[in-house]
Amino acid sequence: MTLAPTSTTAQNNGPGTGPAPGTGTDGQGGRLLRLLRRPLSMQGLLVGGAVVVVGYLAIVPLGYLIHDTFLSADGHGISFDAFSRAYGGNSQSGEMMLNSLWFALGSAALALILGTALAYVQVRTDTPFKGLFFAASLVPLIVPGILYATSWIFLGDPESGLINSLIFKPLFGSSPVNIYSVWGMIWVQGLHLAPVAFLLMVAAFRAMDPSLEESAAMSGASRLTVLRRVTIPLLRPAMISAALLMFVQSLESFEVPGLLGLQNGIYVFTSRIYFVLRAYPVDYGAAGAYAIGLLVIAVLGVLLSSWLQRSSRNFQTVTGKAFRPRPVELGRARPLVGAGVILYFLLTVVLPVAVLVYASLLKYYAAPTSKTLSQMTLSNYRAVFDMPLAFTALKNSLIVGVGAATAVMILTAIVAWVVLRTKAPGRRLLDLLAFTPIVIPGLVLGLALAFVYLRMSLPIYGTLLILLISYCTRYLPYGMRYSSAAMAQMSPELEESAAVSGASWFQTFRRVLLPLMSGGILAGWVYILVVSFRELSSTILLYSPGKEVLSVLIWEQFENGQFTTLAALGVCMVLLLVVLVSIAYRLGARFGLQSDSAN
Amino acid sequence: MRTRNTTLAVTGALVAAAATGCGGAVTTAAPAKADGAYTQIAALPKDQQVAKAQELAAKEGKTLSLYTSMTADIATPVAQAFEKKYGIHVSVFRGNSETVLQRAMQESQAGKAGADAVETNFLEMTALSGNGLLADFKGSALDKVESAGKFDHWTASRFNVFQPAWNTDLIKPGNEPQSWEDLAQPKYKGKLTLEVSDSDWFENVTKYWLGHGKSQAQVDTLWKAIAANAKVAKGHTTMMQFLSAGQQPIEAMNYTYITDRAAQKGAPVTHLPRSGVSKIPAFARPNGVGMLKNAKHPATAWLFYNWLLTDGQKELVKLGLTPSTKVPGDNSLRGLTLVPFDVKGLSKDDGSWDKKYDALLRGVASSGK
Numbered sequence: 001m002t003l004a005p006t007s008t009t010a011q012n013n014g015p016g017t018g019p020a021p022g023t024g025t026d027g028q029g030g031r032l033l034r035l036l037r038r039p040l041s042m043q044g045l046l047v048g049g050a051v052v053v054v055g056y057l058a059i060v061p062l063g064y065l066i067h068d069t070f071l072s073a074d075g076h077g078i079s080f081d082a083f084s085r086a087y088g089g090n091s092q093s094g095e096m097m098l099n100s101l102w103f104a105l106g107s108a109a110l111a112l113i114l115g116t117a118l119a120y121v122q123v124r125t126d127t128p129f130k131g132l133f134f135a136a137s138l139v140p141l142i143v144p145g146i147l148y149a150t151s152w153i154f155l156g157d158p159e160s161g162l163i164n165s166l167i168f169k170p171l172f173g174s175s176p177v178n179i180y181s182v183w184g185m186i187w188v189q190g191l192h193l194a195p196v197a198f199l200l201m202v203a204a205f206r207a208m209d210p211s212l213e214e215s216a217a218m219s220g221a222s223r224l225t226v227l228r229r230v231t232i233p234l235l236r237p238a239m240i241s242a243a244l245l246m247f248v249q250s251l252e253s254f255e256v257p258g259l260l261g262l263q264n265g266i267y268v269f270t271s272r273i274y275f276v277l278r279a280y281p282v283d284y285g286a287a288g289a290y291a292i293g294l295l296v297i298a299v300l301g302v303l304l305s306s307w308l309q310r311s312s313r314n315f316q317t318v319t320g321k322a323f324r325p326r327p328v329e330l331g332r333a334r335p336l337v338g339a340g341v342i343l344y345f346l347l348t349v350v351l352p353v354a355v356l357v358y359a360s361l362l363k364y365y366a367a368p369t370s371k372t373l374s375q376m377t378l379s380n381y382r383a384v385f386d387m388p389l390a391f392t393a394l395k396n397s398l399i400v401g402v403g404a405a406t407a408v409m410i411l412t413a414i415v416a417w418v419v420l421r422t423k424a425p426g427r428r429l430l431d432l433l434a435f436t437p438i439v440i441p442g443l444v445l446g447l448a449l450a451f452v453y454l455r456m457s458l459p460i461y462g463t464l465l466i467l468l469i470s471y472c473t474r475y476l477p478y479g480m481r482y483s484s485a486a487m488a489q490m491s492p493e494l495e496e497s498a499a500v501s502g503a504s505w506f507q508t509f510r511r512v513l514l515p516l517m518s519g520g521i522l523a524g525w526v527y528i529l530v531v532s533f534r535e536l537s538s539t540i541l542l543y544s545p546g547k548e549v550l551s552v553l554i555w556e557q558f559e560n561g562q563f564t565t566l567a568a569l570g571v572c573m574v575l576l577l578v579v580l581v582s583i584a585y586r587l588g589a590r591f592g593l594q595s596d597s598a599n
Numbered sequence: 600m601r602t603r604n605t606t607l608a609v610t611g612a613l614v615a616a617a618a619t620g621c622g623g624a625v626t627t628a629a630p631a632k633a634d635g636a637y638t639q640i641a642a643l644p645k646d647q648q649v650a651k652a653q654e655l656a657a658k659e660g661k662t663l664s665l666y667t668s669m670t671a672d673i674a675t676p677v678a679q680a681f682e683k684k685y686g687i688h689v690s691v692f693r694g695n696s697e698t699v700l701q702r703a704m705q706e707s708q709a710g711k712a713g714a715d716a717v718e719t720n721f722l723e724m725t726a727l728s729g730n731g732l733l734a735d736f737k738g739s740a741l742d743k744v745e746s747a748g749k750f751d752h753w754t755a756s757r758f759n760v761f762q763p764a765w766n767t768d769l770i771k772p773g774n775e776p777q778s779w780e781d782l783a784q785p786k787y788k789g790k791l792t793l794e795v796s797d798s799d800w801f802e803n804v805t806k807y808w809l810g811h812g813k814s815q816a817q818v819d820t821l822w823k824a825i826a827a828n829a830k831v832a833k834g835h836t837t838m839m840q841f842l843s844a845g846q847q848p849i850e851a852m853n854y855t856y857i858t859d860r861a862a863q864k865g866a867p868v869t870h871l872p873r874s875g876v877s878k879i880p881a882f883a884r885p886n887g888v889g890m891l892k893n894a895k896h897p898a899t900a901w902l903f904y905n906w907l908l909t910d911g912q913k914e915l916v917k918l919g920l921t922p923s924t925k926v927p928g929d930n931s932l933r934g935l936t937l938v939p940f941d942v943k944g945l946s947k948d949d950g951s952w953d954k955k956y957d958a959l960l961r962g963v964a965s966s967g968k
Contacts, residue, residue, distance in 0.1 A: 092963060160846050259833065262832060265961070280950065281949070454709035546690065
């Protein structure tokens, strides 16, 4: 109904003739309508199908959640009791909310700054050690959260942590590092999340025409002014997307607060969710009420981010003009930046992984002494390779991970087009809907899917398909942010040119949009692949015997108390995924992804 | 106008998708077959039941679906031993006890047969039985189980024993806790760890104190002092890692089998003082086995139930667990002072102990119930 009349009344074009672009995006909106009006055409099916699938994926768990939260105890009518159970009484929900917000904001800010700075240095400068970025951007993502946090406990415990006992104690006579504080939590979570920002920002920097920055520099702006007035504003969509994702993800994560926060009585929002979900009888209503609290925050975040991106033309840096990013010469700052890169690499990769490798060689973890060093053994690695299910699980994880990453990125690329390029009514809602799965606790998602597919005659429950559906749902918000950040940088004039030259919608999408978005799409793909390897909260309910995935094995080792075997498994996972992802990048490079010499 | 129609069409499609998703018709499976097998076996004299179950199990296809919270290093050898004895393939679903319960409940509500037999913790077995999911077992295997191990529709298969645990490098002999009350002593300030979900331990100790002459006010003071001494951690196995690594000196409670296993690997941890005898009342929480009413392979489930309480007990002892029957060579209870686990109090629990324990850890007033 917001469409310009010209586009609705436009004559029914044959596939050969492009539409007359009305006023920019209005013309695009008309195109969507025409696509949908021809429901049997390839494009109509594609766009309509993607919208329906995304809507379906998001609505199932959301509907389940809302049903459980608002249904009154007697099973009839609507009730808000769940909210008073969740937030009232002695739940300290206010304090927990503040702790959560502080923790989430701090982590998101730290991760955003680190990720963006690194991405800038990587893409736009002639920094040394470019190869290290690759590992620094992936390893913290790959290491399961529980291992990453545990490594940091062994490093940063105020009394026995290695950083205190090996560095600060002997040199300065004090132990200033305390990982069990909010700052410690922010530090660990921020480092763990920085790759999310890094992946998104690298894609954004690569898709950015530096000529604007060059013009500013020519006009006499200092380097800092260019950064502040040109570079950062141009990257706003990607930065907002990253910040939003990381903020909400920190709000709903429990690994770091559970391991580090509880020690000093720092309780967060998810402590409450954990509490209600593990008790019996499970109070699904209260869990739902917490999730809805998170949802409200997330929705505000999405609205804020779309408001910040309201004048979308300002960010479109990929236009019809060709450009070639030229690296900034760091000059005298080069050794300094190089040292910074090394330091970051040491902190995020070398230290935690070294602790893992060290632990994987022990029978039980103990601080390094001559005694423990002399007793090192490879038996944990033998145990990993002897695990009867290791290879089945690896195969299943690969199938589900690659499947989910591919499906989500294809779906979200199309949906991002609908949201950003058309004026279709309800597109904002679609955007919001696609973001909701991020706040649904994994266990609730698992229950919702089990509920639905247990009652369907299709053979989905008890197969790998249900895990695939679960992962697609869970990572939909991430895919959506990666795709829309990439799409927001693209000027519609490219599509218009293609359409004017007679390309069909599908041709335009496949030959123009997808290649130009490939940086962002590949980044999202890599992210989903990597994190799907460690998804457990819904997996544990939905997997079936014989259909185990790696995260189930990790959980089992953890439950068995085999931390050292788990460390060995973690080391193997890091090696494996690094190899996998480098293959993906090489393939990506072959298909026209702009690449830096280092990867 | 057409715009609106398109929107409606899209919305309609979404709603339809949601409707098929959320409100699909419930298919109900007929559990008649399972009932039949169970009655057939139960109708025979006890000494002929095993043979009958074996005969029926062969017809059922010689597979068993077991849902359990036994960790993989236990579930795998147990399943293998059963396979070896009867040539029946066991497909094992492992999850934590909450997951086992959730999954079994959801499948049963949808009328879909998933598990044949279940082996998990006390609270979850009680819930499964309370929801009418379990079928009665009356085989001869029950004769060896003491009455404390027999419950409505399920039977204890092993015990998890509650005791404190400490790092022997950090807590010198003579300095270890001698009673649950000792945990409140000021000398343990900052040295204690409490696990965030141990409300069943909290309930048992509280009831024990109340039953042994302490007033509610005294009990409350003790708990407050214990909580003030302690940090909170999540997960018994994680805690044991940190205890082994010397990051925490004492755990208020861990399961003895977890401590024993870490000690076997050489970690400097124990739950027994140097004398080898602990006077601290040891609560043994039953974990149990049950067979499902709507099992696809009921006779096989019966056979497994029976086996776990007989030959299976020896396998559990080999793995260092505490069996529910007397098995020669079982040393898992050596040096412990066993007291009854409060089955009654916890069976009727509606989550109020969870809430009280949570309030204690957070240092807030308990909200009445």
